[in-house]
Amino acid sequence: MLQLVQLRWLAVAGQLATILLTHVVFDIRLPLIPMLGVLAGLVALNVASVGLLRRARPITNAELFIGLLLDVAALSAQLYFSGGATNPFVSLFLLQVVLGAVLLERWSSWVLVVATSVAFALLTAVYRPIVLPPDIPGDLFALHVQGMWVCFALVAVLLVMFVTRINGNLRAQDANLAEIRRQAVEEEHIVRIGMLASGAAHELGTPLSSLSVILGDWRRNKTIARNADLARDVEEMQAEIQRCKAIVTSILLSSGDARGEQSAATTVRTLLDRVIADWCVARDFTNAVYADHFGRDVPIASDVVLQQAVFNLLDNAAEVSPSINIRLAREDDALVLRVCDEGPGFAAEQLANLGKPYNSSKPELGRGLGLFLVGNVARTLGGTLAARNLAKGAEVTLRLPLAAIRLGEDDDG
Incomplete structure (x- = not known):
């Protein structure tokens, strides 16, 4: 939608410049009020599109499709007031078709093809002919060829700008998806580590408890109790066992949640x-x-x-x-x-x-x-x-x- 908004601003500026150039320089009288009204409609459409962009939810295919159909209608209206299919800028319909093929779902792209084809066909029969001044300089066919060249250059530049921008967006999206996949793999790895640590902690609980019981029996043994060095060693071993049990308990309490119940x-x-x-x-x-x-x-x-x-x-x-x-x-x-x-x-x-x-x-x-x-x-x-x-x-x-x-x-x- 953002790309369409930018292209539509270029279309408004280009059409306004073309209308003024034709009217002032070539002295070709065009119906200015309805043609400027169409430009005002495009401006209103852009304002509405910017409003859609500011919403929290994504732009849908239907919204893009309606926007492109309105662009086709606006171009058809401008061509109707300026010679119909005889206007060299009628090739701009191809730009709408390319945009639809890139942005829209398959069914809506084909509907746009039908809409532009019907509009082109109607403009061959229904249009307001351009009234040329009698003293227009140069050959009429030469002017038409020049207009076709300008239209070709305009379509080529706009397509390169648009497709390049879209490709950049797609590359950025691919890079973002690759980063998301990498993070997912790492998080899966962390889950596996957490499960292994939790399982090991559960398995270590039994032998640690057994060792604690054995050391308690040793500490109460009269032979060991009379030997100060052995009693001290048993006491140190009991302290280390308690430390190991505390570590195991900590693993069991903290496995899996970075902001869990132990906060x-x-x-x-x-x-x-x-x-x-x-x-x-x-x-x-x-x-x-x-x-x-x-x-x-x-x-x-x-x-x-x-x-x-x-x-x-x-x-x-x-x-x-x-x-x-x-x-x-x-x-x-x-x-x-x-x-x-x-x-x-x-x-x-x-x-x-x-x-x-x-x-x-x-x-x-x-x-x-x-x-x-x-x-x-x-x-x-x-x-x-x-x-x-x-x-x-x-x-x-x-x-x-x-x-x-x-x-x-x-x-x-």
Whole structure:
């Protein structure tokens, strides 16, 4: 519809220029009032078409079909007042046929072919002849040939403009569909990972419970209780079992939903301070420098998956660097977390495929899922994940819009 609106504006300008040129330069008297009335009708049609474009729902085939039929009627009226089929611009009917073939469904395209053919046939018999002045310069046939050349050039230019624009739209649509398919494949992959993780968590529950019972029996055993070293070892094993059970419970609670039932009220600063501190303790990592430049705190909803995304981001940096720098900031009403490491950086292929599964330089099978899962969480919340190499190391940036995780409006808006 937008293409038709633009072409219709060109048609109005071209017809107005042609009418004035014929009337003023060649002194050929045309019925100006009805012909200008047809142009006014085209302007009204364009205004109505723009109104249709501003609606929320898509343009239908019927609306495009009616618009093209009205264009055919307007062209037929202009030709009727200016010589009918003897007018060299009668070939403009072909432009309407091409537009219909490109834009309309098959049945409506053929109806448009019939409509233009009938209009052409009627214009061969019913029209107002052009009254030429007696002193018109040049040969009449030569003027007709010149008019045919102008019509051919006009149709050729308009067709190239229109078809080129339509092809560009189709290429953009194909690229969008390819991106949607890629995201669907990635999300299917995430579902499979979630199902495998959930299944593994269920299967691990039984042996972990059995080990917990056995360790409890050992702890009550008098022989082990009298040996301080063995008692301490059993106590440490029980603590590790409880930690494993907590991890399994976390997997079961968070599988499948990035904003699920485990969401809790917190703030940006409280969440990041706690998550980074927990990560340093869990990984026994002491060389993490954390800088908070977020500004005024904002209440947000926190859940296990969001925390795990930050864990994965930090794990990815800690695997390749003995020290990391973490910077929290607020940019354009978005939470921005930057993690810089001192590792070897990303290969060009890794940067090009950032956010895709198994995109890792590590030789072990199954690696490269950390940033993939972080990128999926970012995309689910409407954010982005980006990476770049520094002079030494690399920087990974997680950006999340506060509107996606905010609990209420803060004073900063």
